[in-house]
Amino acid sequence: MSPKLNEISLDQDNFILWAPEPGQTINVGPEQIPFVLPRIPLPVHPTALEDGPSTNAIGQGVYDYLRKFPDCPCNIDYAELLRDAYPHFLSDLGSQILMLDHKEVDSYYIRRKITYMKILALLDGDNPGLQQRLGIEYYNLSQMFTEFGECRQHLLKAMAYFYRVFKMQPGNLTALNYLAQIDYLFGDYPAAINRWRQVIDGLDDGPPRHALTEKVAMMTAEGVPEYPLIDDFEQIWAAMECYGRGEIAEAATTLNIIEERGKFSAAFPCPEFYYLLGMCRSKNDDQGGAFEALEKALELNPDYSLAQEAKNRFLEDGKV
Numbered sequence: 001m002s003p004k005l006n007e008i009s010l011d012q013d014n015f016i017l018w019a020p021e022p023g024q025t026i027n028v029g030p031e032q033i034p035f036v037l038p039r040i041p042l043p044v045h046p047t048a049l050e051d052g053p054s055t056n057a058i059g060q061g062v063y064d065y066l067r068k069f070p071d072c073p074c075n076i077d078y079a080e081l082l083r084d085a086y087p088h089f090l091s092d093l094g095s096q097i098l099m100l101d102h103k104e105v106d107s108y109y110i111r112r113k114i115t116y117m118k119i120l121a122l123l124d125g126d127n128p129g130l131q132q133r134l135g136i137e138y139y140n141l142s143q144m145f146t147e148f149g150e151c152r153q154h155l156l157k158a159m160a161y162f163y164r165v166f167k168m169q170p171g172n173l174t175a176l177n178y179l180a181q182i183d184y185l186f187g188d189y190p191a192a193i194n195r196w197r198q199v200i201d202g203l204d205d206g207p208p209r210h211a212l213t214e215k216v217a218m219m220t221a222e223g224v225p226e227y228p229l230i231d232d233f234e235q236i237w238a239a240m241e242c243y244g245r246g247e248i249a250e251a252a253t254t255l256n257i258i259e260e261r262g263k264f265s266a267a268f269p270c271p272e273f274y275y276l277l278g279m280c281r282s283k284n285d286d287q288g289g290a291f292e293a294l295e296k297a298l299e300l301n302p303d304y305s306l307a308q309e310a311k312n313r314f315l316e317d318g319k320v
Contacts, residue, residue: 014045014046015043015044015045015046015061015064015065016043016044016045016046016049017041017042017043017044018041018042018043018044018048018049018053018058018061019040019041019042020037020038020039020042022039023036024036024037025037026055026058026085027055028055028085028086035084035085037058037081038077038080038081040074040077041074042058042061042062042078042081043061043062043064043065043078044057044058044060044061044062045057045060045061045064048060048061059081059082059085059086059089062078062081062082062086063082063086063089065078066078066079066082066119067115067116067119070115070118070119070122071118075119075122076122076123079119079122079123080122080123083123090119090120090123093116093119093120094120096112096116097113097116097117097120100112100113100116101113105140105144106144107141107144107146107147110137110140110141110144111141113137114134114137114138114141117130117133117134117137118134121134126168128164128165128168128169128172131161131162131164131165131168132161132162132165132172132174132175134161135158135159135160135161135162135165135175135178136158136178138154138155138157138158138161139154139155139158139178139181139182141154142154142155142158142233143268145236145270145272145273148233148234148236148237148240149234149237149240149241151230151233151234151237152230152233152234155182155185155186155230158178158182159179159182162175162176162178162179162182163179166179171202173199173202173203176195176198176199177195177196177199179195180192180193180195180196180199183195184219184229185228185229185230185233186228186230187224187225187227187228187229187230188228189219189222189223189224189225190224192219193216193219193220196212196215196216197216199212200212200213200216225263229263229264229267232258232261232263232264233264235254235258236254236255236258236264236273236276238254239251239254239255239276239280240276242254243276243279243280248280248283248284249284251276251280252277252280252281252283252284252286255273255276255277255280256277256281258273259273259277259293269300270300271296271297271298271300271301271304271307272297273297274293274294274296274297274300274307275293275294275297275304275306275307275310277293278290278291278292278293278294278297278307278310278320279310279320281293282310282314282319282320287314287318287319287320290314290319290320291311291314294307294310294311294314294320295311298311
C-alpha cells in the first residue's frame, strides 16, 4: 500500500510534513530490522515524496529539520526516532560538536554548537554536564560583539540552564559562578555577592579565591549600581545600528558616553568597541580621537586586522 501523504508545506524551509500509515515500518540497521514509524508528521525534503520517502530520506529529513529547528513541536519524538532508527546521525552530531570545539571562536559556530547540543539534550535532559555546557555556550554567545543585540536573551537562556544544573548539583561551583556573573551583568549586586561568597567558600586558597574576594569587596563598597552593565551592551548595539544607518553623530555620542563612564571597558576590554568608536569619531571629524581609539583596539588585540588597516589609512591620509 502506498503511504498516505499529509503535504503540509514548509516551502520557506524546504520541508514537507509527511504522515506515515498507521503501523508503517521501515527496515533499519545492518540486519534490516523492522521499525514501526511513530504516528506523527515527519519532515522530509519535497523531492523525497516523488515515489514515497525511502528509509534514508525519512532519516535525512528528520535530521536536517531538527538541526534547523531543535525547539520545534515533536522535537523529542524526532530525536528518539534518530536514536532508535538512525543512530549514525547522532554520532555525526557528536563528531561535529568536537570539530566545532576546535573552530575559531565565532558566533556562527557557537550557534551551531548550541543547536547540536540541544538535540542531544532532548535525549539526555538529566545530564548536568550537557546542561552546563549549553549554559556556558549561551553565556559565551552573549559576550560576542555581533550578538550584543540579543545579549539579554542569551543570558536568560544561559541562566535557565545553570539553574537546572544547580538543581541537580547544588554544590556545582561553576554553575554558581556563572549565575553570579549573570546577576552582576543585570545589576543585581546583592544576588551576585551572595552567590560569589558561596563560590569563595568552596575554593581552595589561591589566586582565583583572592581575586573573587577582592571583587566582592569592591562590589560591596560600591553598592547598587546606577544602571546594569547589560545596558551598555544594548546601547553599543544601538550605536552599531545607528552607524549602519549613517547616523554617525548619534552613534559617536552613545559610544563616547560609554567610554567616558568606563564601566564597560573596565569589565570587558573589547577591541571591537574601540574600532567602532574610532570609525565613528573619524566620520564625525574627530581624527585625533579616532586614532586614539584605534590604538586602544590594537593594544587589546594586536592582530585585529580591521583596526590595523584603519590605522594605516590614518597614517597615510590623516583620516580613516
